[in-house]
Amino acid sequence: MATSRRVARVSELIKREVSQMLLSGIKDDRVGSGIVSVTDVQVAGDLQHAKIFVSIYGTSEAKAETMAGLKSATGFVRSELGQRIRLRRTPEVIFLEDSSLERGDKVLSLLSRLSQERELADHTDEADEGGAED
The missing domain is CATH 1.20.5 (Single alpha-helices involved in coiled-coils or other helix-helix interfaces)
Incomplete structure (x- = not known):
């Protein structure tokens, strides 16, 4: 079990890196259909799971498309996080609409x-x- 300070630091790192990926890393066109920003990241105490809350500005169709694009990009996001953040195990990533x-x-x-x-x-x-x- 990681300390709460470490969990908070890891969640901030994930938030920053995923925000960067949304700007330039994820090539899926569906992700660009709405304006997306990472509002919060909740990392489990054992650092095995990360819930990434995103706010999407746009129509309901654009929101649905963007969420589908993010869900299909979870593998890419997790592998990129593994390369950018040095952890023993990269947490499982779950995108949730905020x-x-x-x-x-x-x-x-x-x-x-x-x-x-x-x-x-x-x-x-x-x-x-x-x-x-x-």
Whole structure:
């Protein structure tokens, strides 16, 4: 069992290397159909498995294509990681779609809409009160 500090360091290394691969290493055209970024990497305590969370910007078809391309490139990614990061055993790689950015964006838009509605309600209340005094 690796220390939590080592696990964190390995996950940061994997995140950086996979991000580089997404820019220039993976030749699958499906991966380029959406804008892809690595948001997080979770490495198991025994360093045998790595879950790579990716955020994909684009249509749902582009997201599906990109995920299919990433899943087919897992062998390439693992072998590249083995060459770039010196570990006794290269972890198994699993790509997962991270939709937290979309959920956050949705929450922010809902909050701004509520804020606008409150301001509008406050202005109409002030106008009603101002009209009643005259």
